Amino acid sequence: MTYVxxxxxxxxxxxxxxxxADALAGLRANEARYFKNKYNxxxxxxxxxxxxxxxxxxxTILDKERGIVIASPPLEATEFEVEGIRWAYVFYESGLSINALYTLADAGKRAVGFKLSDGMEVPEELSGFKFARQKSKLAGTIRGSYFVIKNEY
Incomplete structure (x- = not known):
């Protein structure tokens, strides 16, 4: 069942x-607010x-680009295209949120972002990344990192 x-x-x-769950729900709501405000x-x-x-x-992107396999089971996901960008989000049981931003035109932005819910530890498979902190009214403290996608998917 689809959830708005x-x-x-x-x-x-x-x-x-x-x-x-509460922090992950706040993180998911934070993303929803961004897309509603920026793209309606x-x-x-x-x-x-x-x-x-x-x-x-x-x-596939995580594995082929960086050899990363996420240990936590995924709970929810979404994928959509807006203004020539393919977006995908996966929300994991551990509290991790991963998004892939993939501009469909050549030479556009392509990256994978990681966001950690407030209260979760950095997963072992992401221990090589440095995480910046950001405050959110919906999600508390979000820790985030990313890498640029180099290949075609």
Missing amino acids: VDFTNVSTVGLESSPV LEFTTEPAKKAKKTIDWVS
Whole structure:
């Protein structure tokens, strides 16, 4: 079932099994607010079992670009295109959120971003990254990092 993320009434729907469900829900709501304000887009997610194609695409990029395999199971994912950019988000049980930004035109921006929910430890598979901190009214303290995608996907 598709879930329209509400950033005014933050809900843990679909994220209940996460030990940091409230913080992860805030992180998801933070992303929903960004896309609503910037692109007037309703941010929707679906359960991982229905979003296998999106999760596989993000996993392929992580593995081929950096040899990263995320240990935590995915809970939800979404994929959409806006203004010539393909976006994919995967929300993991550990509290991790990964997004892939992939400009469809050549020579555009292409990157993978990692965001850690408030209260979660840095996963072992991401221990080589440095994380910057950002405050959010919806998500508390978000720690984030990224890398540039070099190949075609």
